[in-house]
Structures are given as C-alpha cells and as structure tokens.
Amino acid sequence: xxxxGGELDEDLFAVILANSRTPRLRRGDFKAxxxxxxxxxxxxxxxxxxxxxxxxxxxxxxxxxxxxxxxRDAVGVLPDGTYRARGELEGDGVTEDDIALAVAVxxxxxxxxxxxxxxxxxxxxxxxxxxxxTRSACYFALRVLLPDDVPANAGTYxxxxxxxxxxxxxxxxxPHAVVAGNVETSQRLAxxxxxxLAEVADVPAAGQGTMNNVVIGGAGWTYYETIAGxxxxxxxxxxxxxxxVGMTNTLNTPIEALELEYxxxxxxxxxxxxxxxxxxxxxxxxxxxxIRVLEPATVSLLTDRRRHPPAGARGGxxxxxxxxxxxxxAPDDVLPPPTDLAPHGVxxxxxxxxxxxxxxxxxxxxxxxxxxxxxxxxxxxWGAPDTD
Numbered sequence: 001x002x003x004x005g006g007e008l009d010e011d012l013f014a015v016i017l018a019n020s021r022t023p024r025l026r027r028g029d030f031k032a033x034x035x036x037x038x039x040x041x042x043x044x045x046x047x048x049x050x051x052x053x054x055x056x057x058x059x060x061x062x063x064x065x066x067x068x069x070x071x072r073d074a075v076g077v078l079p080d081g082t083y084r085a086r087g088e089l090e091g092d093g094v095t096e097d098d099i100a101l102a103v104a105v106x107x108x109x110x111x112x113x114x115x116x117x118x119x120x121x122x123x124x125x126x127x128x129x130x131x132x133x134t135r136s137a138c139y140f141a142l143r144v145l146l147p148d149d150v151p152a153n154a155g156t157y158x159x160x161x162x163x164x165x166x167x168x169x170x171x172x173x174x175p176h177a178v179v180a181g182n183v184e185t186s187q188r189l190a191x192x193x194x195x196x197l198a199e200v201a202d203v204p205a206a207g208q209g210t211m212n213n214v215v216i217g218g219a220g221w222t223y224y225e226t227i228a229g230x231x232x233x234x235x236x237x238x239x240x241x242x243x244x245v246g247m248t249n250t251l252n253t254p255i256e257a258l259e260l261e262y263x264x265x266x267x268x269x270x271x272x273x274x275x276x277x278x279x280x281x282x283x284x285x286x287x288x289x290x291i292r293v294l295e296p297a298t299v300s301l302l303t304d305r306r307r308h309p310p311a312g313a314r315g316g317x318x319x320x321x322x323x324x325x326x327x328x329x330a331p332d333d334v335l336p337p338p339t340d341l342a343p344h345g346v347x348x349x350x351x352x353x354x355x356x357x358x359x360x361x362x363x364x365x366x367x368x369x370x371x372x373x374x375x376x377x378x379x380x381x382w383g384a385p386d387t388d
Contacts, residue, residue, distance in 0.1 A: 068155030072110035074146050075159050082106045083199045087192035092125025093361035105196045114138045115163040116170045128172035129181035134164050137189035140247050180302045183211050187246050205232030205380030206310035207245035212376050213302035223262050225253045230276045230284035233382035239284035263294040279316030279381020286376035297366045305377040306360040316381030325373040326356035
C-alpha cells in the first residue's frame, strides 16, 4: 500500500519514482491524485455523518436501479434482430497487413449481446486487447445510444452481454502485448459496433477512428500526445473539426507548453480543409501537425485509418484518410479524396516514391532537425449531399 493510515510510504514511493523516466513530474502527479482521494474520503465521511450510512447506501442502490431502467428502455425501442459489421486494424507494427474485426450485435427485448466471433486471433504486435478494454469499447457504443442525462454506473451496462473468444484479438491472454489495445484497437472496436447498430439506430457517421498516438523521446525526456481529427456528421448537424473523437479523454496540447518543456518546435498546426466527407451534414476536418526535433530522438507512432477511410452514413461520403510523414507537408501536396487514394493517402504513387511515408504503426530514429508530420483523418459525412 502506498498510503497506510493516512501516511505515505516514502520508501515505496521512492522505488516507484526511480522506475520512471520523469520522476519529478510523476511525483507531482501522484501527490495530486493522493490529495484528490483524501478529499473525496473526507467528503464521503461528512455525507455519511449527516445523512446516515443506510440512507447513503440506499441512495446508491436507487441511482443504479434508475440507470438500469433508462438503459433498458433505450435498448428496448430497437427492433429485435442481429446486426453485423466488419472492420480492420491497419497492421500491428510487425506486419502492415489488415487484421480482421467482426461483430454481431443481437437485440432481444431490452437486452443486447455483442459477439466478436470471427475476429482475428491475437497477433504478434501490441494491438491486442485484454477483455477489460473490449468491455469498455462495448460500453462506450451502448452509451452513444443513451440520452445525455443517463448517469454512467453499473446499471448503465446491465443490459449488455459480451462474447469475446478467449485468445482472440479482443480477449488476449499472456504473453501477448496489449499496450495499443487501449489507445487504438478500442477505437476501431467501438466504430465497428456502431457500424452494426447504424442499421437500426440513429448514430453518427464514423469519426477519425484513431487516437493518432505520437511518442517522441530523447536523453532524459519523453513526450506523448494524441492528435485530434474529424468527427462524423450526424442527424443533428455537421461533425466538429479538430476534436478528439470517441473514447479519448485528452485535449489539445498547446504549442507554447510543448516548446517550453521539450526540445521541439511546432512548424505547422492547422485544419485540413475539406478532409471531412461530403453529406447533408459534412464530416469534420482533420488536422496537420508538424514537429521538428532539436536533438536526436526516437519516435513511435500508433495510428490507424491510413488506408481505410472513415465511412459515411445514410448516403454520406467517407472522410479522408490520414498519413504519417518524415518531413514537412510539401506545398504541392494535395490530399486526395478517399475514392482516389494512393497506397498511404498522400499524393500520387510517383510522388510517394520520393517521399518518406511512414507506416501506420512504426518506431524510427530522428536526427536533430528532422520533422515529423502527422495528418489526421476527417470524419464521414451524414446523409446524401444536397443538390440544387
């Protein structure tokens, strides 16, 4: 235990910090979390003293029961049946071959079953999911169907049954690597579930479907960010541009903060106009972000949607794919529409032959002065485009 009887175990804390590459920053993070937990404990004790333990526990039970009723009501309005969709991951870092995702969503009354039978077996790279991550992706997809005022708790997910074959990509067992399961595969799973539900539910077109994970590190420092992209359009309106989509919980990293803390400079950071899919409600646009490193470093990329564009919905067009480049985005680079994509999404095959297009998932060494450019996907459009 890091804290016992309100006292921090300094020896254990020192061991934890010694195993971090940035101990000063991690010390601050841990202290903030400990303070937040301590304050939550005080507030809960005050509530129990004021209302009584039995009343507090009864209120907890009632909130969970209320949420379950709301969730079952939302599932119950969907037509009974089984709805299927297929998706893919664009490689695992060992191979660039697509990795199959398959889902069958069965609605029966106020119950929903999500079955991943037919999904690929666990792979050599790190895109495998432990069952907990797969559950989270399913919970997110169900949450999209619910009204905004439904709380998130155990009752929310009571109507849901999940079938994930053991040993598959979505229920990996040791020693398979799983670090990208949480940050990438989860996005693709949620997208595939929502694609199946789109047949009977009012869900948005596909968003960028990736977190665009970028990790850059050098001697004594490591920087990690996820980069925003386009959200899909929906019945309610166009998809927003340059936002974190789906299950991400990260926000924009300000240029000033990045350049103050790290030996890097941001050379381009802007929306990619027109990268969202056309439709009655357009998809949101993606982003281009170019970073120059000022000293030798290593970059690792975990990205997706570099070959397969985010799909439109109800007649809307797909969004543009993203791309990863070693070097700046050249002035004559025109990102093609998704229906006329070169193998990795930037320019003609001839132009690509002289450009260093990086795979969706890769690790590379950078020399001082090198530039990394990440172009993120646009969201799919919703509804057939308006015509005069």
